[in-house]
Amino acid sequence: xxxxxxxxxxxxxxxxxxxxxxxxxxxxxxxxxxxxxxxxxxxxxxxxxxxxxxxxxxxxxxxxxxxxxxxxxxxxxxxxxxxxxxxxxxxxxxxxxxxxxxxxxxxxxxxxxxxxxxxx
Numbered sequence: 001x002x003x004x005x006x007x008x009x010x011x012x013x014x015x016x017x018x019x020x021x022x023x024x025x026x027x028x029x030x031x032x033x034x035x036x037x038x039x040x041x042x043x044x045x046x047x048x049x050x051x052x053x054x055x056x057x058x059x060x061x062x063x064x065x066x067x068x069x070x071x072x073x074x075x076x077x078x079x080x081x082x083x084x085x086x087x088x089x090x091x092x093x094x095x096x097x098x099x100x101x102x103x104x105x106x107x108x109x110x111x112x113x114x115x116x117x118x119x120x
Contacts, residue, residue, distance in 0.1 A: 029119040038110040045103050052097040061087040 059070045063085035065077045078085050 029117070031115060031117045033113070033115045036112040040108045042106045046101070048100040049096060050098045051095065052092060053094050055094065056092040058090040059088070061085065
């Protein structure tokens with residue numbers, strides 16, 4: 001090992017001093033281009049719950065005798081017997097009045113291309 005180090009030193013002294021040469025670019029113009037592709041995906045889950053704290057009672061119809069102040073369990077009669085009629089009675093107590101659930105996905109694709117031209 002000592003002999004290798006000695007030989008390296010000896011060759012280094014015989015070779016002489018190192019000299020640097022200036023480097024000059026050998027081109028006159030050029031271009032650089034790049035492309036970037038990006039994909040963004042967003043998944044949203046929206047939940048909405050509406051609550052009612054009171055009561056609601058609704059009566060609608062045609063050819064039905066509806067009292068002036070309808071209440072649940074009231075007596076309703078047909079005005080003209082044998083004629084078509086329609087009747088709807090709705091009672092809603094306290095609790096959840098409606099529930100909505102929406103799931104949506106949004107995807108955005110983006111493409112960018114850039115070109116640089118340079119001259120000397």
